Amino acid sequence: MSIGSYSEVKTNSGMLTVQVSAEDIKAFADLAILVPKAAANAQRRAINKTLGWLRTHIARAVGRQEKIAVRAVRQRLRSYPVAGGSMRGKLWFGINPLEASRAGRARQTKAGVSVAGRRYRGAFYKKVYGNQADIWIRTASKHFDRADYPDSDVTSSKGVSSGWIAENSDRHPLAKAKISLEAVRPHFDSWSRNADERLLQILRYEMNYELQKYLKGTRRV
Template sequence: MSIGSFYKTSSSSGLITIQPSAADLQAFTDFAKLVPKAAANAQRRAINKTLGWLRTHIAREVGRKEGIAMRAVRQRLRAYSVKAGKQQGKLWFGINPLEASRTGRPRQTQSGVSVGHRRYGGAFYKKVYGSKADIWIRTASKHFKASDYPNSEVSGASGPSSGWIAEHDSRFPLAKAKVSLEDVRPLFESWTRRADARLLEILKQELNYELQKYLRGNARG
């Protein structure tokens, strides 16, 4: 039996599934017996609108809580709309540490790099590995703090590994600044509850819209 919207998390991501609860699904089924195509259209629109609503609110809340540009959070959110014949929409959220350079506009200073409200003493902003510049620090620097460079392991002479890169054959190992998103895990439950309530609200609106269309059609007939 359907239990409504639900979520699950892994070490690197979270996934919220949007679907009607058992009671709501029964009411929907009763209406669908009368006008099946209209009911299906109403449900599809309601779930897809809820996905869009949830994506916007999660991006806004995480951005505000973690001091991250909203566009950077939205890049970690991926909505999967309802497909034909299905009753579920999904919202995927990658919660691996986010490169600090993507949380705002990095600025190089004499003492290090600043981006938003974060300061990385002794760091530098440049293109070291890949096609884009990032915020790096030598691990031997007195300013190095492991908490500012999460999810990293020292790389060997073979090259980069999990955010670290060996420079000059590992004589000067570097770490890439990242921002942990672990604090968002406890929020998945509250987001899912809010999505459930929002889905019911929108579903009622969409069903009413379809019902009014159906009644107007019958009146003309």
């Protein structure tokens, strides 16, 4: 039985499932019985449009709250539109820490690096691995603050783990600046409720559109 849209939050990601509740479907039962294919098409379009709306508004809200470029948040959102016979769409959101260099335009200064209103004293902006520059700091620096480098835990004096890179040798380990997205976790429930409201609004429009097409066709017979 369809319970409508809902959310699931895990360690590094959250999933929003968008679907029409059984109660809402009853409101359009006559059309569904009369022209089931048209009703299914309306439902599919409504869910997919709601996914697009949700992705846009979540990206804007998170970008504004966390002071992160909207494009960077959108890269963490992945839509799975309705496919096949399953009348449900999904929106995946990766909420593990985001590289600070993606929050906006990073600027190197003598004191460190600034980006999107954040300042990382003692840090430097350069390519260490891969083709993209990131914000790094030597862990031995007096300016190193673990709060600015989440998801970066060293297991031993010589070990290297998530977020930590040893430049040339273990003598000079580096930490990559990242931004925690933990603050978005409480919002998943409200996002799923907003999705339900928006889905019903669009579904009414799409069902009416299909009904008008059907009635127009019958008048021609």
